[in-house]
Amino acid sequence: MQSIEEIRRNTWEYIVIGTGVGGATAGYALARAGRSVLFLEKGHALFDRHDALRGRYPELELPPGAPPLATPGHAPLLALGGRFFDEIEDQGNRFVPFLGCGTGGSSALYGMAMERFFPADFEPRKSFPVDVGASLPDAWPIAYDDLSPFYAQAEGLYRVRGQPDPLRPGHPDLLPPRKPSAPNAELSAHFGSKGLHPYRLPLACEAVADCQCCQGYLCDHDCKNDAARICLEPAIRNHGARLLDACEVVRLEATADEVSEVICHHGGQTFGLRAARVILAAGALGSPALLLRSKNDHWPRGLANGSGLVGRNLMRHCVDLYLVFTRASGPSPMKELAFSDLYQFAGTKLGTVQSFGMLPPAPILMATVGKELHDAAPWLSPLFNLVRPIAGAALAALLRRGVLLAAIMEDLPYADNRITPGPPLGIQYRLHDPDRIRLATFRKQVGQALKPYRYLPLHQAEKNTMLAHACGTCRFGDDPASSVLDRFNRAHEVDNLYVVDGSFFPSSAGTNPALTIAANALRVAERLLRP
Numbered sequence: 001m002q003s004i005e006e007i008r009r010n011t012w013e014y015i016v017i018g019t020g021v022g023g024a025t026a027g028y029a030l031a032r033a034g035r036s037v038l039f040l041e042k043g044h045a046l047f048d049r050h051d052a053l054r055g056r057y058p059e060l061e062l063p064p065g066a067p068p069l070a071t072p073g074h075a076p077l078l079a080l081g082g083r084f085f086d087e088i089e090d091q092g093n094r095f096v097p098f099l100g101c102g103t104g105g106s107s108a109l110y111g112m113a114m115e116r117f118f119p120a121d122f123e124p125r126k127s128f129p130v131d132v133g134a135s136l137p138d139a140w141p142i143a144y145d146d147l148s149p150f151y152a153q154a155e156g157l158y159r160v161r162g163q164p165d166p167l168r169p170g171h172p173d174l175l176p177p178r179k180p181s182a183p184n185a186e187l188s189a190h191f192g193s194k195g196l197h198p199y200r201l202p203l204a205c206e207a208v209a210d211c212q213c214c215q216g217y218l219c220d221h222d223c224k225n226d227a228a229r230i231c232l233e234p235a236i237r238n239h240g241a242r243l244l245d246a247c248e249v250v251r252l253e254a255t256a257d258e259v260s261e262v263i264c265h266h267g268g269q270t271f272g273l274r275a276a277r278v279i280l281a282a283g284a285l286g287s288p289a290l291l292l293r294s295k296n297d298h299w300p301r302g303l304a305n306g307s308g309l310v311g312r313n314l315m316r317h318c319v320d321l322y323l324v325f326t327r328a329s330g331p332s333p334m335k336e337l338a339f340s341d342l343y344q345f346a347g348t349k350l351g352t353v354q355s356f357g358m359l360p361p362a363p364i365l366m367a368t369v370g371k372e373l374h375d376a377a378p379w380l381s382p383l384f385n386l387v388r389p390i391a392g393a394a395l396a397a398l399l400r401r402g403v404l405l406a407a408i409m410e411d412l413p414y415a416d417n418r419i420t421p422g423p424p425l426g427i428q429y430r431l432h433d434p435d436r437i438r439l440a441t442f443r444k445q446v447g448q449a450l451k452p453y454r455y456l457p458l459h460q461a462e463k464n465t466m467l468a469h470a471c472g473t474c475r476f477g478d479d480p481a482s483s484v485l486d487r488f489n490r491a492h493e494v495d496n497l498y499v500v501d502g503s504f505f506p507s508s509a510g511t512n513p514a515l516t517i518a519a520n521a522l523r524v525a526e527r528l529l530r531p
């Protein structure tokens with residue numbers, strides 16, 4: 001085992017910044033092939049800590065009625081739950097986004113839906129023939145067929161189980177899904193009877209009897225196939241990779257054409273580390289922030305930012321929830337069901353409808369509502385606090401009776417939607433009219449699909465706090481004037497710098513991002529390993 005001093009003296013073949021799906025998957029593929037890999041992760045090595053908060057939300061450690069977790073006070077608690085622990089800013093409003101920070105990144109919290117994008121997603125402009133004013137490229141620099149073999153590899157690696165979507169080409173070789181819950185089986189039959197094409201949502205999950213899906217918190221059953229369990233831990237255990245956790249990269253030093261040093265804070269010290277190649281995977285907020293903060297004389301607008309596009313074109317998906325009251329009852333925590341009949345609709349693209357799994361427990365939701373109300377209309381807070389216990393109990397009862405579906409709509413890239421590096425890190429994001437129009441259509445069509453069920457729409461698509469699917473802020477493309485990365489995710493202008501997290505997407509597609517991030521990381525690693 002090397003000491004920190006030895007790690008510092010070494011020149012690594014690869015330093016990977018961030019251990020989410022992008023970083024851990026790429027680093028694993030490189031370490032497996034015998035390359036020397038050092039992972040740097042801002043959060044904790046959660047698999048190593050007996051005090052990590054598993055199987056429950058960190059919020060439940062607070063007394064009943066407490067406001068939502070906030071920083072700096074609750075940062076240690078958030079970190080032990082694998083959660084992002086810095087506040088970010090959105091037009092003066094500060095909040096801690098619900099994202100992962102720790103080994104596995106957001107995948108340590110994710111709902112495990114591992115969906116391929118559609119072939120049409122790789123030619124986005126064709127789905128939006130009317131001018132939508134977005135910076136939507138005609139095509140991604142790679143086609144679906146380029147990614148298809150890596151999708152298959154990623155599905156195998158993450159042990160994805162489910163059924164192929166009947167509306168997509170090809171038949172991915174997936175592990176068999178578990179038996180669906182009674183409410184989801186009923187919903188599936190309902191959608192089928194309406195001429196829709198439901199299928200079993202592909203999940204990166206082991207078939208464990210009492211699996212709770214653990215969306216939003218760390219799994220305590222060893223069934224969530226996240227990036228830490230599937231890639232990072234094996235890379236360390238079996239392939240000699242090293243990890244420095246609680247290590248925040250604060251800056252990349254660079255010459256005119258390469259990164260020369262990775263500067264980090266770790267254990268109360270600031271020091272530089274060196275690698276032949278640097279793989280940046282700090283997430284769609286973290287990666288552009290780091291590049292923008294790494295200004296120097298060669299890079300006055302931020303590292304690798306000749307295009308001016310680093311941090312721009314932020315997308316986050318428009319996600320609404322629907323609580324559907326089925327006849328069958330019983331617990332249905334798992335994501336089990338999806339249909340993509342509304343993916344392409346009336347000449348445009350909407351998105352997918354799928355099981356959401358579980359919302360956080362009612363007291364956590366009530367605390368969030370309380371904070372939002374306090375921010376918007378403080379004079380209503382006392383009244384809210386009065387009715388809160390009764391309202392919380394009613395909400396808990398409602399949530400027990402219904403099944404949650406999510407409608408995930410593609411939001412388009414607009415250059416004015418972006419991150420600002422701060423500090424504090426900020427976002428500027430607004431839904432543009434073409435997105436709002438499609439959202440209205442999507443809502444109407446989902447309502448039609450659910451009829452005659454009673455359902456409660458929980459519209460959240462407009463909320464900027466919903467950043468779980470953030471992407472797009474370092475887009476790839478063939479033209480250095482209109483993209484940050486080339487088709488192999490190498491920064492156009494910086495020879496030894498690659499960005500492999502969700503920030504590379506030039507468009508967000510209308511479904512879950514994790515499988516595409518993983519498949520692409522494998523594709524980039526394969527390229528790096530070519531002689």
Ligand SMILES: Cc1cc2nc3c(=O)[nH]c(=O)nc-3n(C[C@H](O)[C@H](O)[C@H](O)COP(=O)(O)OP(=O)(O)OC[C@H]3O[C@@H](n4cnc5c(N)ncnc54)[C@H](O)[C@@H]3O)c2cc1C
Nearest residue numbers: 018020022042105106111112113249283286501502512514
């Ligand atoms: C609750 C939740 C549920 C989700 N469910 C699904 C789902 O079912 N299916 C799906 O496809 N997607 C889902 N997602 C989204 C999915 O998890 C993310 O899109 C994906 O994991 C992003 O991976 P990434 O590699 O881009 O970055 P991240 O997961 O964000 O990883 C970035 C990592 O970099 C680290 N980091 C950041 N800055 C620094 C720094 N300066 N120095 C060192 N390290 C740094 C972070 O701590 C983090 O670990 C969900 C997300 C959440 C939050």
